[in-house]
Amino acid sequence: MTWTDDQPMVSVKDVRKSFGALEVLKGVSLDVMKGEVICIIGPSGSGKSTLIRCINALNDIQGGSILVEGQEVNDPDLDKLELRKKVGMVFQQYNLFPHKTALENIMMAPLLVLKDDKAAVEKLARRLIKKVRLEGKEDSYPGELSGGQQQRVAIARSLAMNPDVMLFDEVTAALDPETVNEVLTTIKDLAKDGMTCILVTHEMGFAREVADHIYFTDRGVIVEHGAPDVFFDAAKDPRTVEFLGQIL
Amino acid sequence: MNKTNPKIMPVMMAPRARATDPIRLKAWHGAALAAFVVLVSIPAFAQADGARDSVFTALARWMPLLLKGFIFNVVISISAMAIGTLAGAALGLGQISLSSWVRKTSWFVTQFFRNAPWLVLLFFAMFLLPFELRIGGIIIPLPDYLKAIIGLSLPVMANVSEIVRGAVVSLPSGQWEAAESLAFTRTQVLWRIILPQCVKRMLPPWMNLYSILTMATVLASIVGVSEVMTLTGQVLAAEGGRTDLLLPIYSTVLLMFFIYCYPIARLTLRLEKKFAVKT
Numbered sequence: 001m002t003w004t005d006d007q008p009m010v011s012v013k014d015v016r017k018s019f020g021a022l023e024v025l026k027g028v029s030l031d032v033m034k035g036e037v038i039c040i041i042g043p044s045g046s047g048k049s050t051l052i053r054c055i056n057a058l059n060d061i062q063g064g065s066i067l068v069e070g071q072e073v074n075d076p077d078l079d080k081l082e083l084r085k086k087v088g089m090v091f092q093q094y095n096l097f098p099h100k101t102a103l104e105n106i107m108m109a110p111l112l113v114l115k116d117d118k119a120a121v122e123k124l125a126r127r128l129i130k131k132v133r134l135e136g137k138e139d140s141y142p143g144e145l146s147g148g149q150q151q152r153v154a155i156a157r158s159l160a161m162n163p164d165v166m167l168f169d170e171v172t173a174a175l176d177p178e179t180v181n182e183v184l185t186t187i188k189d190l191a192k193d194g195m196t197c198i199l200v201t202h203e204m205g206f207a208r209e210v211a212d213h214i215y216f217t218d219r220g221v222i223v224e225h226g227a228p229d230v231f232f233d234a235a236k237d238p239r240t241v242e243f244l245g246q247i248l
Numbered sequence: 249m250n251k252t253n254p255k256i257m258p259v260m261m262a263p264r265a266r267a268t269d270p271i272r273l274k275a276w277h278g279a280a281l282a283a284f285v286v287l288v289s290i291p292a293f294a295q296a297d298g299a300r301d302s303v304f305t306a307l308a309r310w311m312p313l314l315l316k317g318f319i320f321n322v323v324i325s326i327s328a329m330a331i332g333t334l335a336g337a338a339l340g341l342g343q344i345s346l347s348s349w350v351r352k353t354s355w356f357v358t359q360f361f362r363n364a365p366w367l368v369l370l371f372f373a374m375f376l377l378p379f380e381l382r383i384g385g386i387i388i389p390l391p392d393y394l395k396a397i398i399g400l401s402l403p404v405m406a407n408v409s410e411i412v413r414g415a416v417v418s419l420p421s422g423q424w425e426a427a428e429s430l431a432f433t434r435t436q437v438l439w440r441i442i443l444p445q446c447v448k449r450m451l452p453p454w455m456n457l458y459s460i461l462t463m464a465t466v467l468a469s470i471v472g473v474s475e476v477m478t479l480t481g482q483v484l485a486a487e488g489g490r491t492d493l494l495l496p497i498y499s500t501v502l503l504m505f506f507i508y509c510y511p512i513a514r515l516t517l518r519l520e521k522k523f524a525v526k527t
Protein backbone atom coordinates (compact mmCIF):
# COMPACT_ATOMS: atom_id res chain seq x y z
CA MET A 1 0.00 0.00 0.00
CA THR A 2 1.45 3.34 -0.94
CA TRP A 3 0.54 6.42 0.95
CA THR A 4 -0.46 9.58 -0.88
CA ASP A 5 -0.89 12.93 0.79
CA ASP A 6 -4.65 13.05 0.30
CA GLN A 7 -4.73 10.42 3.04
CA PRO A 8 -4.01 11.33 6.68
CA MET A 9 -0.29 11.55 7.42
CA VAL A 10 -0.98 10.21 10.89
CA SER A 11 -4.07 8.13 11.46
CA VAL A 12 -4.80 6.95 14.99
CA LYS A 13 -7.71 4.50 15.25
CA ASP A 14 -9.23 3.16 18.42
CA VAL A 15 -5.89 2.98 20.21
CA ARG A 16 -5.74 1.18 23.54
CA LYS A 17 -2.76 1.35 25.83
CA SER A 18 -2.29 -0.08 29.32
CA PHE A 19 0.51 0.07 31.82
CA GLY A 20 -0.08 -3.22 33.60
CA ALA A 21 -3.64 -3.10 34.90
CA LEU A 22 -3.97 0.64 34.35
CA GLU A 23 -5.66 1.43 31.04
CA VAL A 24 -4.37 4.84 30.00
CA LEU A 25 -5.79 5.09 26.47
CA LYS A 26 -9.28 3.66 26.04
CA GLY A 27 -9.92 3.85 22.33
CA VAL A 28 -8.50 7.08 20.96
CA SER A 29 -8.88 8.10 17.31
CA LEU A 30 -7.62 11.12 15.42
CA ASP A 31 -6.37 12.00 11.94
CA VAL A 32 -3.75 14.50 10.92
CA MET A 33 -3.38 15.58 7.31
CA LYS A 34 -0.11 16.72 5.79
CA GLY A 35 0.64 20.30 6.79
CA GLU A 36 -1.96 20.30 9.55
CA VAL A 37 -1.31 21.41 13.11
CA ILE A 38 -3.34 19.77 15.82
CA CYS A 39 -3.27 20.51 19.53
CA ILE A 40 -4.12 18.03 22.23
CA ILE A 41 -5.21 19.53 25.52
CA GLY A 42 -6.55 18.00 28.69
CA PRO A 43 -5.91 17.57 32.39
CA SER A 44 -2.69 16.10 33.71
CA GLY A 45 -2.67 12.31 33.64
CA SER A 46 -5.27 12.05 30.91
CA GLY A 47 -2.86 10.21 28.60
CA LYS A 48 -1.67 12.98 26.27
CA SER A 49 2.02 12.15 26.54
CA THR A 50 1.30 8.46 26.26
CA LEU A 51 -0.68 9.04 23.08
CA ILE A 52 2.02 10.95 21.24
CA ARG A 53 4.74 8.60 22.50
CA CYS A 54 2.81 5.76 20.87
CA ILE A 55 3.05 7.54 17.51
CA ASN A 56 6.83 7.15 17.35
CA ALA A 57 6.77 3.77 19.09
CA LEU A 58 8.39 4.93 22.33
CA ASN A 59 5.38 3.16 23.86
CA ASP A 60 3.77 0.07 22.39
CA ILE A 61 0.00 -0.25 22.15
CA GLN A 62 -2.29 -3.10 23.06
CA GLY A 63 -5.07 -2.42 20.59
CA GLY A 64 -6.07 -0.38 17.58
CA SER A 65 -3.94 0.99 14.82
CA ILE A 66 -1.59 3.89 14.17
CA LEU A 67 -0.65 4.59 10.58
CA VAL A 68 2.16 7.01 9.84
CA GLU A 69 2.26 7.70 6.13
CA GLY A 70 0.45 4.41 5.66
CA GLN A 71 2.95 2.45 7.76
CA GLU A 72 1.38 0.46 10.61
CA VAL A 73 3.07 1.22 13.94
CA ASN A 74 1.20 -1.54 15.82
CA ASP A 75 3.16 -4.27 14.09
CA PRO A 76 5.71 -6.56 15.74
CA ASP A 77 7.85 -6.38 12.57
CA LEU A 78 7.82 -2.59 12.54
CA ASP A 79 11.15 -1.02 11.63
CA LYS A 80 11.20 1.51 14.46
CA LEU A 81 14.26 3.29 13.12
CA GLU A 82 12.59 3.94 9.75
CA LEU A 83 9.50 5.25 11.55
CA ARG A 84 11.53 7.53 13.81
CA LYS A 85 13.40 9.03 10.87
CA LYS A 86 10.06 10.42 9.72
CA VAL A 87 8.74 11.49 13.13
CA GLY A 88 10.53 14.16 15.17
CA MET A 89 9.87 14.60 18.87
CA VAL A 90 10.48 17.41 21.34
CA PHE A 91 10.12 16.84 25.07
CA GLN A 92 9.08 18.91 28.06
CA GLN A 93 12.53 18.54 29.64
CA TYR A 94 14.47 19.29 26.38
CA ASN A 95 16.65 16.18 26.90
CA LEU A 96 19.62 17.67 25.10
CA PHE A 97 22.81 15.64 25.28
CA PRO A 98 24.75 17.52 27.97
CA HIS A 99 28.16 16.32 26.81
CA LYS A 100 27.73 17.83 23.35
CA THR A 101 27.60 21.45 22.21
CA ALA A 102 24.45 22.89 20.67
CA LEU A 103 25.85 22.37 17.18
CA GLU A 104 26.96 18.81 17.96
CA ASN A 105 23.54 18.01 19.42
CA ILE A 106 22.00 19.01 16.11
CA MET A 107 24.61 17.24 13.98
CA MET A 108 24.66 13.89 15.76
CA ALA A 109 21.61 12.18 14.32
CA PRO A 110 22.19 13.12 10.65
CA LEU A 111 25.79 11.97 11.00
CA LEU A 112 25.18 8.74 12.89
CA VAL A 113 21.77 7.72 11.64
CA LEU A 114 21.52 9.11 8.12
CA LYS A 115 25.31 8.86 7.63
CA ASP A 116 25.28 12.16 5.79
CA ASP A 117 28.42 13.97 4.75
CA LYS A 118 29.93 15.93 7.63
CA ALA A 119 30.37 19.24 5.80
CA ALA A 120 26.80 19.16 4.57
CA VAL A 121 25.49 18.29 8.03
CA GLU A 122 27.41 21.15 9.60
CA LYS A 123 25.99 23.55 7.05
CA LEU A 124 22.49 22.28 7.77
CA ALA A 125 23.05 22.57 11.53
CA ARG A 126 24.25 26.16 11.25
CA ARG A 127 21.23 27.00 9.11
CA LEU A 128 18.92 25.44 11.73
CA ILE A 129 20.64 27.33 14.56
CA LYS A 130 19.85 30.50 12.64
CA LYS A 131 16.28 29.37 12.03
CA VAL A 132 15.67 28.96 15.78
CA ARG A 133 17.43 32.30 16.35
CA LEU A 134 20.43 31.04 18.29
CA GLU A 135 23.33 32.40 16.26
CA GLY A 136 26.40 32.64 18.46
CA LYS A 137 25.34 29.72 20.66
CA GLU A 138 26.73 27.01 18.36
CA ASP A 139 29.54 26.07 20.72
CA SER A 140 27.66 26.43 23.99
CA TYR A 141 26.91 23.35 26.05
CA PRO A 142 23.31 22.77 27.11
CA GLY A 143 24.22 23.62 30.70
CA GLU A 144 25.22 27.09 29.56
CA LEU A 145 21.90 27.81 27.85
CA SER A 146 18.59 28.99 29.30
CA GLY A 147 15.59 26.66 29.20
CA GLY A 148 14.11 28.44 26.22
CA GLN A 149 17.39 28.30 24.34
CA GLN A 150 17.81 24.61 25.14
CA GLN A 151 14.32 23.89 23.90
CA ARG A 152 15.01 25.69 20.64
CA VAL A 153 18.18 23.62 20.18
CA ALA A 154 16.04 20.53 20.81
CA ILE A 155 13.65 21.64 18.09
CA ALA A 156 16.55 22.23 15.70
CA ARG A 157 17.98 18.82 16.61
CA SER A 158 14.72 17.19 15.61
CA LEU A 159 14.43 19.22 12.42
CA ALA A 160 17.91 18.16 11.36
CA MET A 161 16.49 14.72 10.57
CA ASN A 162 14.12 16.41 8.12
CA PRO A 163 11.04 14.72 9.62
CA ASP A 164 7.62 14.70 7.97
CA VAL A 165 5.77 15.20 11.24
CA MET A 166 6.79 16.72 14.56
CA LEU A 167 5.51 15.76 18.01
CA PHE A 168 5.69 18.33 20.80
CA ASP A 169 4.98 17.22 24.36
CA GLU A 170 4.29 20.26 26.54
CA VAL A 171 7.51 21.81 25.34
CA THR A 172 6.95 25.08 27.20
CA ALA A 173 5.67 23.62 30.47
CA ALA A 174 9.11 23.63 32.14
CA LEU A 175 10.07 27.11 30.94
CA ASP A 176 10.14 30.43 32.72
CA PRO A 177 7.18 32.53 31.59
CA GLU A 178 9.44 35.05 29.86
CA THR A 179 11.05 32.42 27.64
CA VAL A 180 7.84 30.63 26.68
CA ASN A 181 7.21 32.99 23.79
CA GLU A 182 10.54 32.49 22.08
CA VAL A 183 9.79 28.77 21.83
CA LEU A 184 6.19 29.31 20.74
CA THR A 185 7.41 31.69 18.03
CA THR A 186 9.75 29.02 16.74
CA ILE A 187 6.89 26.54 16.54
CA LYS A 188 4.66 29.09 14.80
CA ASP A 189 7.41 29.60 12.20
CA LEU A 190 7.47 25.86 11.64
CA ALA A 191 3.71 25.68 11.28
CA LYS A 192 3.83 28.54 8.75
CA ASP A 193 6.41 26.60 6.75
CA GLY A 194 3.88 23.80 6.46
CA MET A 195 5.31 21.33 8.98
CA THR A 196 2.79 18.76 10.17
CA CYS A 197 2.65 19.13 13.95
CA ILE A 198 1.00 17.31 16.82
CA LEU A 199 1.25 19.44 19.93
CA VAL A 200 0.37 18.74 23.50
CA THR A 201 0.08 22.12 25.16
CA HIS A 202 -1.50 24.17 27.89
CA GLU A 203 -0.97 27.45 26.04
CA MET A 204 -4.53 28.14 25.01
CA GLY A 205 -3.90 31.40 23.17
CA PHE A 206 -1.16 29.73 21.19
CA ALA A 207 -3.34 26.69 20.46
CA ARG A 208 -6.12 28.88 19.21
CA GLU A 209 -3.79 30.81 16.95
CA VAL A 210 -1.76 27.98 15.49
CA ALA A 211 -3.99 24.90 15.48
CA ASP A 212 -6.20 23.66 12.68
CA HIS A 213 -7.92 21.33 15.07
CA ILE A 214 -8.12 20.91 18.84
CA TYR A 215 -8.62 17.65 20.70
CA PHE A 216 -9.62 17.57 24.36
CA THR A 217 -8.71 14.39 26.26
CA ASP A 218 -9.80 13.24 29.66
CA ARG A 219 -9.09 9.90 31.34
CA GLY A 220 -7.93 8.17 28.20
CA VAL A 221 -10.65 9.23 25.80
CA ILE A 222 -11.14 12.15 23.44
CA VAL A 223 -14.06 14.00 24.94
CA GLU A 224 -14.49 16.66 22.31
CA HIS A 225 -12.72 18.05 19.28
CA GLY A 226 -13.18 20.74 16.69
CA ALA A 227 -11.78 23.78 14.94
CA PRO A 228 -10.31 26.27 17.46
CA ASP A 229 -13.09 28.86 17.20
CA VAL A 230 -15.81 26.32 17.68
CA PHE A 231 -13.90 24.49 20.37
CA PHE A 232 -13.04 27.50 22.51
CA ASP A 233 -16.24 29.46 22.03
CA ALA A 234 -18.83 26.73 21.93
CA ALA A 235 -17.56 23.75 23.87
CA LYS A 236 -20.45 21.42 24.62
CA ASP A 237 -19.18 18.73 26.94
CA PRO A 238 -19.29 19.77 30.63
CA ARG A 239 -15.78 18.35 31.21
CA THR A 240 -14.36 20.58 28.46
CA VAL A 241 -16.20 23.58 29.77
CA GLU A 242 -14.92 22.96 33.27
CA PHE A 243 -11.34 22.49 32.09
CA LEU A 244 -11.39 25.61 29.94
CA GLY A 245 -12.95 27.52 32.82
CA GLN A 246 -10.07 26.53 35.08
CA ILE A 247 -7.28 27.22 32.69
CA LEU A 248 -8.37 30.39 30.87
CA MET B 249 -1.39 28.46 34.08
CA ASN B 250 -1.49 24.78 34.61
CA LYS B 251 1.99 23.34 34.84
CA THR B 252 2.04 19.59 34.90
CA ASN B 253 4.42 18.02 37.33
CA PRO B 254 7.87 18.88 35.97
CA LYS B 255 10.02 15.81 36.39
CA ILE B 256 13.05 16.20 38.57
CA MET B 257 15.86 14.72 36.60
CA PRO B 258 18.73 13.11 38.51
CA VAL B 259 21.15 14.86 36.13
CA MET B 260 20.03 18.17 37.58
CA MET B 261 20.72 17.14 41.10
CA ALA B 262 24.23 17.49 42.33
CA PRO B 263 25.53 14.21 43.70
CA ARG B 264 26.50 15.18 47.21
CA ALA B 265 30.13 14.91 48.13
CA ARG B 266 30.24 13.00 51.33
CA ALA B 267 32.30 15.43 53.36
CA THR B 268 31.75 13.51 56.56
CA ASP B 269 32.87 10.14 55.24
CA PRO B 270 34.44 8.58 58.34
CA ILE B 271 37.17 6.67 56.48
CA ARG B 272 38.31 9.55 54.32
CA LEU B 273 42.02 10.15 54.80
CA LYS B 274 43.18 13.58 55.86
CA ALA B 275 46.65 15.05 55.50
CA TRP B 276 47.13 15.21 59.26
CA HIS B 277 46.61 11.47 59.47
CA GLY B 278 49.85 11.09 57.55
CA ALA B 279 51.68 13.68 59.60
CA ALA B 280 50.47 12.01 62.79
CA LEU B 281 51.61 8.66 61.53
CA ALA B 282 55.07 9.96 60.65
CA ALA B 283 55.37 11.59 64.06
CA PHE B 284 54.27 8.34 65.64
CA VAL B 285 57.00 6.39 63.86
CA VAL B 286 59.63 8.77 65.18
CA LEU B 287 58.18 8.80 68.70
CA VAL B 288 57.99 5.04 69.10
CA SER B 289 61.54 4.81 67.79
CA ILE B 290 63.05 7.13 70.37
CA PRO B 291 62.89 4.88 73.43
CA ALA B 292 64.21 2.04 71.32
CA PHE B 293 66.99 4.33 70.14
CA ALA B 294 67.84 5.17 73.71
CA GLN B 295 67.96 1.48 74.62
CA ALA B 296 70.25 0.59 71.76
CA ASP B 297 73.41 -1.00 73.06
CA GLY B 298 76.54 -2.05 71.26
CA ALA B 299 75.25 -5.49 70.35
CA ARG B 300 72.22 -4.24 68.46
CA ASP B 301 71.73 -1.60 65.82
CA SER B 302 69.56 1.33 66.63
CA VAL B 303 66.02 1.16 65.33
CA PHE B 304 66.88 3.78 62.71
CA THR B 305 69.84 1.83 61.40
CA ALA B 306 67.74 -1.31 61.20
CA LEU B 307 64.95 0.56 59.43
CA ALA B 308 67.38 2.08 56.98
CA ARG B 309 68.92 -1.29 56.24
CA TRP B 310 65.60 -2.90 55.40
CA MET B 311 64.01 0.08 53.69
CA PRO B 312 65.03 -0.86 50.12
CA LEU B 313 63.57 -4.35 50.59
CA LEU B 314 60.35 -3.02 52.10
CA LEU B 315 60.02 -0.50 49.28
CA LYS B 316 60.54 -3.23 46.72
CA GLY B 317 57.79 -5.20 48.45
CA PHE B 318 55.50 -2.22 48.40
CA ILE B 319 56.12 -1.62 44.70
CA PHE B 320 55.06 -5.21 44.19
CA ASN B 321 51.80 -4.39 45.99
CA VAL B 322 51.32 -1.47 43.63
CA VAL B 323 51.96 -3.71 40.62
CA ILE B 324 49.46 -6.26 41.92
CA SER B 325 46.87 -3.55 42.53
CA ILE B 326 47.27 -1.97 39.09
CA SER B 327 47.10 -5.34 37.34
CA ALA B 328 44.07 -6.53 39.29
CA MET B 329 42.39 -3.16 38.67
CA ALA B 330 43.03 -3.38 34.94
CA ILE B 331 41.73 -6.94 34.63
CA GLY B 332 38.82 -6.30 36.99
CA THR B 333 37.83 -3.12 35.18
CA LEU B 334 37.75 -4.73 31.75
CA ALA B 335 35.83 -7.76 32.96
CA GLY B 336 33.58 -5.61 35.16
CA ALA B 337 32.73 -3.22 32.33
CA ALA B 338 31.64 -6.17 30.20
CA LEU B 339 29.68 -7.65 33.10
CA GLY B 340 28.05 -4.28 33.85
CA LEU B 341 26.93 -3.94 30.24
CA GLY B 342 25.63 -7.50 30.50
CA GLN B 343 23.49 -6.36 33.40
CA ILE B 344 21.67 -3.91 31.14
CA SER B 345 21.47 -6.25 28.16
CA LEU B 346 18.15 -6.67 26.37
CA SER B 347 18.53 -10.44 26.58
CA SER B 348 17.09 -11.49 29.89
CA TRP B 349 19.37 -14.53 29.97
CA VAL B 350 22.51 -12.37 29.69
CA ARG B 351 21.07 -9.88 32.15
CA LYS B 352 20.26 -12.47 34.81
CA THR B 353 23.55 -14.29 34.46
CA SER B 354 25.52 -11.03 34.71
CA TRP B 355 23.47 -10.00 37.70
CA PHE B 356 24.11 -13.31 39.43
CA VAL B 357 27.86 -13.28 38.76
CA THR B 358 28.05 -9.69 40.00
CA GLN B 359 26.15 -10.40 43.19
CA PHE B 360 28.10 -13.60 43.82
CA PHE B 361 31.52 -11.95 43.69
CA ARG B 362 30.41 -8.74 45.32
CA ASN B 363 29.11 -10.49 48.39
CA ALA B 364 32.08 -12.77 48.94
CA PRO B 365 34.94 -11.88 51.31
CA TRP B 366 37.99 -10.86 49.29
CA LEU B 367 40.22 -13.25 51.20
CA VAL B 368 37.97 -16.18 50.35
CA LEU B 369 38.08 -15.21 46.69
CA LEU B 370 41.84 -15.06 46.92
CA PHE B 371 42.04 -18.59 48.31
CA PHE B 372 39.50 -19.67 45.74
CA ALA B 373 41.80 -18.41 42.94
CA MET B 374 44.89 -19.86 44.61
CA PHE B 375 43.57 -23.38 44.86
CA LEU B 376 41.30 -23.59 41.84
CA LEU B 377 43.69 -22.19 39.28
CA PRO B 378 46.29 -24.63 37.91
CA PHE B 379 49.98 -23.81 38.27
CA GLU B 380 50.24 -23.61 34.50
CA LEU B 381 47.92 -23.10 31.58
CA ARG B 382 48.16 -25.08 28.36
CA ILE B 383 46.78 -23.30 25.35
CA GLY B 384 47.49 -25.38 22.28
CA GLY B 385 51.16 -26.21 22.51
CA ILE B 386 52.06 -23.21 24.64
CA ILE B 387 52.48 -23.56 28.35
CA ILE B 388 51.87 -20.42 30.38
CA PRO B 389 53.04 -20.74 33.97
CA LEU B 390 50.75 -19.28 36.60
CA PRO B 391 52.94 -18.20 39.52
CA ASP B 392 51.30 -17.37 42.83
CA TYR B 393 51.39 -13.64 42.28
CA LEU B 394 49.46 -14.03 39.00
CA LYS B 395 46.88 -16.13 40.79
CA ALA B 396 46.65 -13.45 43.47
CA ILE B 397 46.10 -10.81 40.81
CA ILE B 398 43.32 -12.88 39.28
CA GLY B 399 41.83 -13.57 42.71
CA LEU B 400 41.78 -9.88 43.61
CA SER B 401 40.41 -8.90 40.21
CA LEU B 402 37.24 -10.91 40.90
CA PRO B 403 35.76 -8.58 43.54
CA VAL B 404 37.02 -5.60 41.51
CA MET B 405 35.14 -6.97 38.52
CA ALA B 406 31.94 -7.32 40.50
CA ASN B 407 32.22 -3.84 41.98
CA VAL B 408 33.01 -2.25 38.60
CA SER B 409 30.01 -4.09 37.17
CA GLU B 410 27.80 -2.43 39.78
CA ILE B 411 29.42 0.97 39.20
CA VAL B 412 28.70 0.68 35.47
CA ARG B 413 25.14 -0.50 35.97
CA GLY B 414 24.46 2.14 38.61
CA ALA B 415 25.80 4.94 36.42
CA VAL B 416 23.73 3.84 33.44
CA VAL B 417 20.46 3.57 35.36
CA SER B 418 21.12 6.85 37.17
CA LEU B 419 20.98 8.78 33.90
CA PRO B 420 17.56 10.30 33.28
CA SER B 421 15.42 8.17 30.96
CA GLY B 422 14.90 11.27 28.83
CA GLN B 423 18.38 10.75 27.41
CA TRP B 424 17.37 7.34 26.10
CA GLU B 425 14.07 8.63 24.79
CA ALA B 426 15.58 11.62 23.02
CA ALA B 427 18.23 9.47 21.35
CA GLU B 428 15.75 6.74 20.43
CA SER B 429 13.34 9.22 18.94
CA LEU B 430 16.19 10.44 16.72
CA ALA B 431 16.37 6.88 15.34
CA PHE B 432 19.62 5.93 17.09
CA THR B 433 20.15 2.19 17.44
CA ARG B 434 20.48 0.83 20.97
CA THR B 435 24.21 0.41 20.51
CA GLN B 436 24.53 4.02 19.35
CA VAL B 437 22.48 5.27 22.29
CA LEU B 438 24.67 3.35 24.70
CA TRP B 439 28.08 4.24 23.26
CA ARG B 440 27.42 7.76 22.01
CA ILE B 441 24.99 9.15 24.55
CA ILE B 442 24.80 7.11 27.74
CA LEU B 443 28.31 5.80 28.43
CA PRO B 444 30.16 9.08 27.69
CA GLN B 445 28.00 10.73 30.34
CA CYS B 446 28.59 7.85 32.72
CA VAL B 447 32.38 8.15 32.73
CA LYS B 448 32.24 11.19 35.00
CA ARG B 449 29.85 9.48 37.36
CA MET B 450 31.93 6.32 37.42
CA LEU B 451 35.35 7.88 37.99
CA PRO B 452 35.08 8.74 41.72
CA PRO B 453 33.66 5.36 42.85
CA TRP B 454 36.15 3.61 40.57
CA MET B 455 39.08 5.45 42.18
CA ASN B 456 37.66 4.72 45.59
CA LEU B 457 37.58 1.05 44.66
CA TYR B 458 41.20 1.28 43.60
CA SER B 459 42.20 2.60 47.02
CA ILE B 460 40.38 -0.22 48.71
CA LEU B 461 42.02 -2.72 46.38
CA THR B 462 45.49 -1.32 47.06
CA MET B 463 45.01 -1.78 50.77
CA ALA B 464 43.64 -5.27 50.17
CA THR B 465 46.77 -6.38 48.30
CA VAL B 466 48.35 -7.22 51.66
CA LEU B 467 45.95 -10.17 51.77
CA ALA B 468 48.26 -11.75 49.21
CA SER B 469 50.78 -12.28 52.03
CA ILE B 470 48.44 -14.86 53.53
CA VAL B 471 48.72 -16.94 50.39
CA GLY B 472 52.50 -16.57 50.30
CA VAL B 473 53.13 -13.85 47.73
CA SER B 474 56.24 -11.84 48.63
CA GLU B 475 54.58 -8.48 48.90
CA VAL B 476 55.32 -5.93 51.59
CA MET B 477 53.64 -7.70 54.51
CA THR B 478 55.35 -11.00 53.75
CA LEU B 479 58.68 -9.19 53.58
CA THR B 480 57.95 -7.35 56.81
CA GLY B 481 57.50 -10.69 58.51
CA GLN B 482 60.76 -11.93 57.06
CA VAL B 483 62.60 -8.79 58.13
CA LEU B 484 61.37 -9.17 61.69
CA ALA B 485 62.38 -12.80 61.69
CA ALA B 486 65.82 -11.91 60.34
CA GLU B 487 66.21 -9.38 63.14
CA GLY B 488 65.71 -12.20 65.60
CA GLY B 489 62.32 -11.16 66.90
CA ARG B 490 63.32 -7.74 68.19
CA THR B 491 60.13 -6.44 69.75
CA ASP B 492 61.39 -2.85 69.63
CA LEU B 493 61.30 -3.09 65.83
CA LEU B 494 57.66 -4.20 65.56
CA LEU B 495 56.03 -0.83 65.88
CA PRO B 496 58.49 1.19 63.78
CA ILE B 497 58.42 -1.31 60.91
CA TYR B 498 54.68 -1.74 60.78
CA SER B 499 54.26 2.02 61.05
CA THR B 500 56.63 2.44 58.12
CA VAL B 501 54.49 0.09 56.06
CA LEU B 502 51.38 2.00 57.07
CA LEU B 503 53.07 5.22 56.04
CA MET B 504 53.88 3.81 52.60
CA PHE B 505 50.24 2.98 52.00
CA PHE B 506 49.20 6.35 53.29
CA ILE B 507 51.57 8.25 51.03
CA TYR B 508 50.30 6.27 48.06
CA CYS B 509 46.58 6.28 48.82
CA TYR B 510 46.14 9.75 50.25
CA PRO B 511 46.65 11.65 46.98
CA ILE B 512 44.18 9.29 45.31
CA ALA B 513 41.62 10.01 48.01
CA ARG B 514 42.16 13.76 47.57
CA LEU B 515 41.80 13.51 43.82
CA THR B 516 38.62 11.46 44.18
CA LEU B 517 37.17 14.11 46.45
CA ARG B 518 38.17 16.87 44.02
CA LEU B 519 36.56 15.03 41.11
CA GLU B 520 33.38 14.40 43.09
CA LYS B 521 33.13 18.10 43.88
CA LYS B 522 33.94 19.15 40.34
CA PHE B 523 31.36 16.85 38.77
CA ALA B 524 28.80 17.86 41.35
CA VAL B 525 28.93 21.45 40.10
CA LYS B 526 29.31 20.84 36.39
CA THR B 527 26.98 18.06 35.31
Ligand SMILES: Nc1ncnc2c1ncn2[C@@H]1O[C@H](COP(=O)(O)OP(=O)(O)O)[C@@H](O)[C@H]1O
Pocket residue numbers: 019022024042043044045046047048049050051252
Ligand atom coordinates in the same frame (compact mmCIF):
# COMPACT_ATOMS: atom_id res chain seq x y z
N1 LIG C 1 5.78 4.28 32.08
C1 LIG C 1 4.63 4.29 32.78
N2 LIG C 1 4.33 3.29 33.63
C2 LIG C 1 3.17 3.28 34.32
N3 LIG C 1 2.24 4.23 34.25
C3 LIG C 1 2.47 5.27 33.43
C4 LIG C 1 3.68 5.35 32.65
N4 LIG C 1 3.62 6.49 31.93
C5 LIG C 1 2.45 7.09 32.24
N5 LIG C 1 1.75 6.36 33.13
C6 LIG C 1 0.43 6.68 33.66
O1 LIG C 1 -0.43 6.90 32.57
C7 LIG C 1 -1.32 7.95 32.85
C8 LIG C 1 -1.24 8.98 31.74
O2 LIG C 1 0.02 9.60 31.77
P1 LIG C 1 0.46 10.66 30.72
O3 LIG C 1 0.28 10.12 29.34
O4 LIG C 1 1.84 11.07 31.07
O5 LIG C 1 -0.56 11.83 30.97
P2 LIG C 1 -0.49 13.36 30.54
O6 LIG C 1 0.64 13.53 29.59
O7 LIG C 1 -1.82 13.63 29.94
O8 LIG C 1 -0.30 14.15 31.80
C9 LIG C 1 -0.96 8.50 34.22
O9 LIG C 1 -1.85 7.95 35.15
C10 LIG C 1 0.45 7.98 34.43
O10 LIG C 1 0.67 7.77 35.80
Ligand SMILES: [Mg+2]
Pocket residue numbers: 048049050169170252
Ligand atom coordinates in the same frame (compact mmCIF):
# COMPACT_ATOMS: atom_id res chain seq x y z
MG1 LIG D 1 2.39 14.67 29.78
